[in-house]
Amino acid sequence: MELESERGSDKNLFEVEVAGLPLKLKSSHDEQTVRQLIEIVNEKVNEALSLSPSISFQKALLLASLHIAEDLVFTRRAALAELDQLESKAKNILTGLESSPLSRMGIES
Numbered sequence: 328m329e330l331e332s333e334r335g336s337d338k339n340l341f342e343v344e345v346a347g348l349p350l351k352l353k354s355s356h357d358e359q360t361v362r363q364l365i366e367i368v369n370e371k372v373n374e375a376l377s378l379s380p381s382i383s384f385q386k387a388l389l390l391a392s393l394h395i396a397e398d399l400v401f402t403r404r405a406a407l408a409e410l411d412q413l414e415s416k417a418k419n420i421l422t423g424l425e426s427s428p429l430s431r432m433g434i435e436s
Contacts, residue, residue: 346372346388371395 341352341361345368354361371391376382382390 345369346384346391367395 338353338355339358341354341358343350343352343361343365345365352361356364368391371394372387374394375387375390376384378390
């Protein structure tokens with residue numbers, strides 16, 4: 328992976344190969360992040376190609392995109408569920424604090 332910085336820009340120009348195709352990519356991400364993104368895409372494309380030797384490259388790219396989107400959707404759902412649980416716990420703690428004897432006696436910090 329080659330890295331070139333553009334003057335006056337927050338973005339770097341990366342010359343990369345994704346799924347076997349050369350690509351010039353402008354990104355504000357660091358090189359390590361760009362490498363990780365490319366690895367994920369390459370992995371998913373290779374998985375799709377290995378499922379069926381007769382699959383076209385375009386279909387493999389679409390399947391890889393769908394698998395990445397699926398990962399994203401389920402990760403978001405899990406994160407939102409975790410946030411809901413944390414919010415519920417925080418509300419319970421706050422309710423407990425508000426109904427504590429110290430709160431009722433007016434002894435607060």
